[in-house]
Amino acid sequence: xxVTLEEIxxxxxxxxxxxxxxxxxxxxxxxxxxxxxxxxxxxxxxxxNPLVAAHMAHIQRGFQPEKKTTxxxxxxxxxxxxxxxxxxLGLCYEGARSRSDALGFKLDRxxxxxxxxxxxxxxxILRNRGIKGVVISPTVEPESIVDLDWQHxxxxxxxxxxKSPEMHRACHNNYQSIQKVLAILTQRKYGRIGFVALKRNxxxxxxxxxxxxxxxxxxRPENNRIPMLLMDEWTSPxxxxxxxxxxxxxxxxxxxxxxxxxxxxxxxxxxDMGFATVFWLPQWKHLSGIDQNIEQLGSAAIDLxxxxxxxxxxxxxxxxxxxxxxxxxxxxxxxxx
Numbered sequence: 597x598x599v600t601l602e603e604i605x606x607x608x609x610x611x612x613x614x615x616x617x618x619x620x621x622x623x624x625x626x627x628x629x630x631x632x633x634x635x636x637x638x639x640x641x642x643x644x645n646p647l648v649a650a651h652m653a654h655i656q657r658g659f660q661p662e663k664k665t666t667x668x669x670x671x672x673x674x675x676x677x678x679x680x681x682x683x684x685l686g687l688c689y690e691g692a693r694s695r696s697d698a699l700g701f702k703l704d705r706x707x708x709x710x711x712x713x714x715x716x717x718x719x720x721i722l723r724n725r726g727i728k729g730v731v732i733s734p735t736v737e738p739e740s741i742v743d744l745d746w747q748h749x750x751x752x753x754x755x756x757x758x759k760s761p762e763m764h765r766a767c768h769n770n771y772q773s774i775q776k777v778l779a780i781l782t783q784r785k786y787g788r789i790g791f792v793a794l795k796r797n798x799x800x801x802x803x804x805x806x807x808x809x810x811x812x813x814x815x816r817p818e819n820n821r822i823p824m825l826l827m828d829e830w831t832s833p834x835x836x837x838x839x840x841x842x843x844x845x846x847x848x849x850x851x852x853x854x855x856x857x858x859x860x861x862x863x864x865x866x867x868d869m870g871f872a873t874v875f876w877l878p879q880w881k882h883l884s885g886i887d888q889n890i891e892q893l894g895s896a897a898i899d900l901x902x903x904x905x906x907x908x909x910x911x912x913x914x915x916x917x918x919x920x921x922x923x924x925x926x927x928x929x930x931x932x933x
Contacts, residue, residue, distance in 0.1 A: 599642040608636045619644070621908045623748075664702040667729040667901060668722055669693075672708050672740065683877065684890060685733055688754050691894025692731055699902055701729070708742075715743030723748060728910065729901040731894070732758055738799040747911045750904035752897045756802040762916045764904075766896035768888040769920040770801040774808035774848075774874050777886055780925065781846055784932060786870055787816075790844030792825045792835065797850045797875075805850065805874055832857045846870035846931070852880055855930065871930040884928035892921050 601619075605612045610633065618625045618633040619642075669692055671685060689705070696703040704727075708718050722730065723745070732742055732753040739759040744751075752764040781789055791809045798806050806824065813821045822842045827834060830853040839861075846869060847854050855871045865871050873885035896919050904910070 599637070599640045604633065604637050604640060604642060607640070608633050623908065623910055664700060665729075665905075666702045666704055666725065666727050667696055667731065667898065668706050668727045669703050669731050669733060670706045670708050670718070670742075671733040672735045672742075687878075687890035688733055688894040688897075691891030692898050693894075694891070695895035695898040699898070701898075701902070703898075716745075719745035719748075729905050731897045731901055732763070734758075734800075738796050750901050750910055751912075752900035752904075754893050754897050755800065757800050761912050763912060764900045764916050765918045766893045766900060767918050767920055768801070768890075768893060769922050770804035770874070771808045772920075773886040773888070773923040774805050775812065776923070776925065777848060777872055777874055778809070778812045781848070781870070781872065781931070784870075786846040786931075787820050788822055788842070788844045789820075789846055789848055790822045790825065790838070790842060791848045792838075792854045793827070793850040794830065795826050795828060798826070809848075832860070836861065844869070846872065848872050848874065850875050852883065855883065865930050866932045870932060872928075876926045876928075880928075882929050883926075884931045885926055886923040887926045888923045889921055896921055 601612050601615050604619075605615045608615065610618070610629070614625060614629070615633055615637075618630040619637060621630060669689055671689075693703045704725075706718065706721070707713070708715075728748065728750055730744070730749050730751045732751065734753075734755045735757040738757050740757055741760045742753075742758055746761065746763075752766060754766050756765070756767060758765075778789065789812075791806075793805065806826075809824065822844050825835065825838045830851070835854060835857050847858065849855070849871070850873065852873065855865065855873075858865055858869060858871065863869050871883065873880070873883055876883060876885035876887045900917070900919060
């Protein structure tokens, strides 16, 4: 026989209504009470009816079109106008906005880098607006810290640039992507693959790009293992020296700067040397590389927030989840066929 709410109420000593609210993580029930009831339910083997749960979520969602629930897209970029470009942040926002609209929510932008803005002040603004769902955008600086009143929020972030606190994340599958690029380069008979990156960009992706490249190099002949060129800033002299020393037949990079340097050095691409990127953007249509489907990252971040709202989950999670979005190959014209 399935375990009932009445049985859990009898054993726990709480009312059936309290048990029902606790199992749905309603914040009106004290956290210690919720934890006790969840523990007893687990010990008894209680399983909610998924059809009933889905129906209740549908009822709770009952948003009026003219009164859309607002979610927040919190950006820490130095200049709010960067939300409107076609770079990383703009694409993240567009994906989040589109998904919010499809689910019946409104998405508003907030700028946490505004002069005089503090975590306490931002939390007050969100609370006064009645906003409980928040997506934290990627940041320029890797390993950033965000300070908000999390106990009243259902939150997620995009990528790995937020070091603290730990929260649910929508991330690109960076390790899979560099493995995919390397497989394509090998397929096209490139033997000496050189990898060029900014150090901070590797940190931004949790070092998955460098890990994937080093893992790949273990399988290659020793004379084809070119050391990575990792730079603090994009400057051409170290690149030129590295290029002349190691003579790769293809450059794999996290950005477009090395491609521009090849052109300045009168290296014909792809005739003399190939070029590919693990971080392709729409403005680089001619480049070959991985499209990270950044708009889908924004969409996935919204899904993580909305699912918490439906389950009445607020506060930082005990076990943060990472949702990985795969990339797709963009052919471009910087590699030989």
